[in-house]
Amino acid sequence: MLELTQQLINGLSLGAIYALIALGYTMVYGIIKLINFAHGEIMMVGAYVGFFSISILGTHIIVAMLFAMIACAIFGVIIEKIAYRPLRSATRIAALITAIGVSLLLQYTTIFFLTPQQRIFPATAFVTQDYVVWGLSISNKDIFIFISAIILMIILQYIIRRTKTGKAMRAVSLDRDAAVLMGISVDRTISITFAIGSALAAAAGVMVGIYYNTINPLMGIIPGLKAFVAAVLGGIGIVPGAMVGGFLMGILETLVSGYGNSLYRDAVAFGVLILILIIKPTGLFGKNTGEKV
């Protein structure tokens, strides 16, 4: 029982990171039906911005996270303008391949300029404190990551549900043509969606930096893929689905390594993706809407 609780705690902090990345996937998909495979790399860029902000400017971790979020929001908008906007009326497969191209471009540009060597997040940036409560080890890192992830998700829900921008986003997601007729600027709404999604990925990147202490140019690949599975698990395009999917993925992985074989962890994660695509392609929160002809 003690061990199970410990495993659940491990799973929650991992899941919080997946959930934050998954949100970006799902938001972009919800609006332009594009799986932005470069999303994991935006997380990586965010981690590097956070790293340089702490190690060169010596800022506090919260400030570093804000810097990373702002930088990546701008970066996400630029990527959308340059790489995806010209293809908006092209086939979906063309846009998907472009996304993979952008992902590789970001990985290898970073390797070229910053070397493939891993970098160590300065230990002074976040002084870890380990607490033992009823035999459970919890560190202030876990708490920090969990709480900041929840805060960011609440802010996101507020933006989507309560603001005019959020309304515009939901409208574009529901029916783009009708939204245009109602006077909503689609370009602007898509830009904002990319900005928010990228900012969340950047926050996740800095969290990964704190959590694992090291960052490298290829760090976005695996978490990016896992978060994609999480988004599909919850129902891609559905925001609460991404959150739940992220946490479920984190817990599932932890339980597989904890009670099964650690080497099957990734196999199980991607096995889940296949199962969902077979049994419930719309995901846990997905509604089955018939295509109108």
Add this chain to the structure above:
Amino acid sequence: MRLSRKVSVVVLTMFMLSILVGCGGNAEKDPGQEGSKTDGTIKIGINSELSGNVASYGTNARDGAMLAIETINASGGVLGQQLEAVVRDCKSLPDEAMSVSASLIDEGIVAQIGPLTSGNVAGSTPVMMESQVPLIAPAATADPITFDEKTNKVRDYIFRVCYSDSYQGTIMAAFATDNLEVKNVVIFKDASSDYGKGLADYFKEAFIEKGGKIIAEEGFVKGDRDFRATLTKIRGMNPDFIYVPGYYEEVAPLIKQARELGINVPIGGPDGWDSPDLVGVVGADNLNKTYFTNHYSVQDESPKVVEFVEAYKAKYNKDPDAFAALAYDSVYLLAQAITDAGEADPQKITEALAVVTDFEGVTGTMRIDDKHNPVKGVVILEHIDGKQVMNTRIQP
């Protein structure tokens, strides 16, 4: 008509034979003799990873080798001839290592030092074997590098100055039982590399033989950063010792997370741990009570090591790591083999290398055994407050 046809067949056959013989002869004889006799120097090829993902290993090894060559030349060279280094970058790629070897042999080297990693040495091996020029691997620890397990034959022209993985795993098992006095061990290995899997097997075999018990064997893969789930499971098993054969990129977060989960038992590992990043990631306090097998220690007080460390520091203004030390030893081992052979001929050097006994190197006194592995001591380093401290040296 008939006659002329017969003649032409004979002529053609002879012509083709002469091409074949000519080729073979060229590859075997020319390099050594041209290289050593025409211009009065002995050419040594240095095929090293100067760029790519293990560039830090390769550059340090080259520096170590160059220091050895300069020192030897300053004291009169070998057999009255100066050594000449031909340095080439194999970009940390096995196929590049192969073409570099081919071009070095064309330039008339008598032997090649390097590359560093087992994978790159394996890339270079076919060319060296075919041209019959000896290769001395400074740091390739995989067992099959010098011994082909499929045909059960020694690779005649491949030698190394570092110990092999089977040796390293066995020594750690001995250290764990004799010095740390542990009984119940969990192995948490890098299951995505031959290095990690091989070491785990050798350790396990030796440890069980010594009466210890392996409670569980867990694995991770290259690129993993989250080990909490498996570590929580391991914590529940209450081991006295954890053996983690892997490279520092994964081992560093692994140790850190183990300590954060309250696992305070000693943790041991192989030479892949040797990196300043380890203390950077794990933190000095958490790294206490961790041990790893390595080739030598900068702090060793034997005169040979002190002399080397001082010369290296004076020339490059940094501490020599194990790669620099091993490459330095490789050059000296080659120099001794050339002296023993009496002339700088690849074939004779190979024969001399195979029977080296009592070679005194920076990384220990060694002899070469019948599988072309050195028989020498292993250093166990312990981390104390973030510093690598020599715990003991285990002699074979």
